[in-house]
Amino acid sequence: MDTKKSSKQQKTLKTYRTVIVGAGPAGIGMGVALKDFGVYDFVILEKGLIGSTFLKWTTETRFLTPSFQSTQFGLLDLNAVAINTSPAYSSGKEHLSGPEYVHYLNRVVYEFQLPVHEEREVMTVVKRDRDFVLETVDAYYVAEYLIWSTGEFQFPNDRPFPGAELCIHNSRIGSYRDLLGDDFTIIGGYESGVDAALNLAMLGRETAILERGTVMDSKSQDPSVTLSFYTKQRLDETTAADGIRLEERTEVKKVTHGGNGAFRIHTGSGYYESPTPPILATGFKGGEEQIHDLFYNTGGRPQLNEWDESTRTPNLYLAGPHVMHQNVIFCFIYKFRQRFGIVAHRIATQLGMDTDAAVKLYRRHNMFLDDLSCCQEDCKC
Ligand SMILES: Cc1cc2nc3c(=O)[nH]c(=O)nc-3n(C[C@H](O)[C@H](O)[C@H](O)COP(=O)(O)OP(=O)(O)OC[C@H]3O[C@@H](n4cnc5c(N)ncnc54)[C@H](O)[C@@H]3O)c2cc1C
CATH class of the missing domain: 3.50.50.60 (FAD/NAD(P)-binding domain)
Structure with a gap:
């Protein structure tokens, strides 16, 4: 040098x-x-x-x-x-x-x-x-x-659709304990999204995962394109009481403010309302x-x-x-x-x-x- x-x-x-x-x-x-x-x-x-x-x-x-x-x-x-x-x-x-x-x-x-x-x-x-x-x-x-x-x-993908600025990207969450509220919507159902849902479930919170494809069904052996068996196993072991809801083949088009301080998540066929800012697990x-x-x-x-x-x-x-x-x-x-x-x-x-x-x-x-x-x-x- x-x-x-x-x-x-x-x-x-x-x-x-x-x-x-x-x-x-x-x-x-x-x-x-x-x-x-x-x-x-x-x-x-x-x-x-x-x-x-x-x-x-x-x-x-x-x-x-x-x-x-x-x-x-x-x-x-x-x-x-x-x-x-x-x-x-x-x-x-x-x-x-x-x-x-x-x-x-x-x-x-x-x-x-x-x-x-x-x-x-x-x-x-x-x-x-x-x-x-x-x-x-x-x-x-x-x-x-x-x-x-x-x-x-x-370098998070934090602007994938209009209104994404109303959401929080999962990479910016210090601890799931810090999130206020009991009911969360996660956009993206690959590793980060499912991991967020599992961690929130352990804290007694309810979650809906909106995923444009499928979460569990892929035939691929490659964990770069499908959920790892480690995460699948953790998801399999959850029960209805854990409150994780999978909404597959659901593509989010935009997010806007809804009524009463809620967030409205628009998909091709309708919308979901979330009382808490949607969590982006969009990679x-x-x-x-x-x-x-x-x-x-x-x-x-x-x-x-x-x-x-x-x-x-x-x-x-x-x-x-x-x-x-x-x-x-x-x-x-x-x-x-x-x-x-x-x-x-x-x-x-x-x-x-x-x-x-x-x-x-x-x-x-x-x-x-x-x-x-x-x-x-x-x-x-
Ligand atoms: C939640 C999560 C779980 C994961 N789990 C696994 C797992 O189980 N197994 C696995 O194999 N992978 C896992 N990964 C992926 C893995 O973390 C990444 O593939 C890995 O960190 C990539 O390593 P890297 O060195 O390329 O990048 P990074 O670890 O991100 O390191 C890049 C470094 O570059 C520095 N940098 C950036 N820009 C500049 C600049 N302009 N000048 C100087 N420095 C700069 C950054 O500060 C950073 O320290 C996971 C990722 C996430 C998000």
Whole structure:
């Protein structure tokens, strides 16, 4: 790394070979992978604290993918971002809370001596010839390679229809205990919506879930498009007394004020009234929207080549849940971590490193997914 004072703007000028933006599981896992592939000249810039997304989860939220200390037998914990690490082991839990996962990420940063700079928000990115110039409040970072891993949680899809501003997006709820009222309407019946209903039911509140498709009926095996078995099981175990009502094939068109301070939720065929602000469980956009002009976009997803590099801007890589190839969606940690090795390998080979040993290691641990045909739905029983 090289540091100078930029005379014109009075900002420090810092030069690295690679900059990673975002210190969530994707940014941290990418940092470990770069080191494993022999790339050491990099920094991770994080606008908040390490794992800050998980500190924003509602208090009641837990991981739905289970963690298990299977590492000893060569099976990586589903929520691990680096080989020989395990959130189950670091927390003693199977379904971690947000803060417990942050503890794990901090352990990884410590063990692998990752150069994370917290409270460094990247405000702009410009490509100048071969280099990227990233601006933070007090510095310019210049880098040949940029890995964008800013996730999606901090970019909620909170304006999906007119009147959405009258609702509250589930990512902005600190704790379900803080919500006033006994009767709630949740718009969206995938993981976040059902999780909200289950948590509210545990507090004795009634909920209606309005879902444009179906909640339970999907034939898909892929938890990226259908409710996980963990959540289905929890929903199956509820009874009528829990007061969760599913309104399937119900698409919300707009929300307006109703009578007596209520909220009117309009669908194609009528309306529902909710005494409390409707809860939006309508998902997230991608953090790469912050630098959207550096990507071509297809169907709301950034276009990437076989190394997860932008097809528009060479040497710009995307890591995390918005990576998608053909129909394969990488929105869980156990999925997107399998691309860390691909990106690290690409950068390392361009820098002339010998990567054979690292590729073998990553393949052995299912962390080097270069053949997407393995992700088809072929579970026999
Ligand atoms: C309620 C809920 C439950 C979930 N449960 C599971 C589960 O059980 N299993 C699973 O695999 N996945 C789960 N997920 C998804 C998982 O949390 C995400 O896939 C994961 O957090 C993505 O990691 P990331 O590092 O890409 O993004 P994030 O964790 O969001 O990290 C991105 C980081 O980038 C930083 N950042 C953003 N913009 C900038 C900027 N301009 N400059 C600097 N830093 C910036 C942010 O502060 C943040 O720390 C869940 C998600 C939610 C919402």
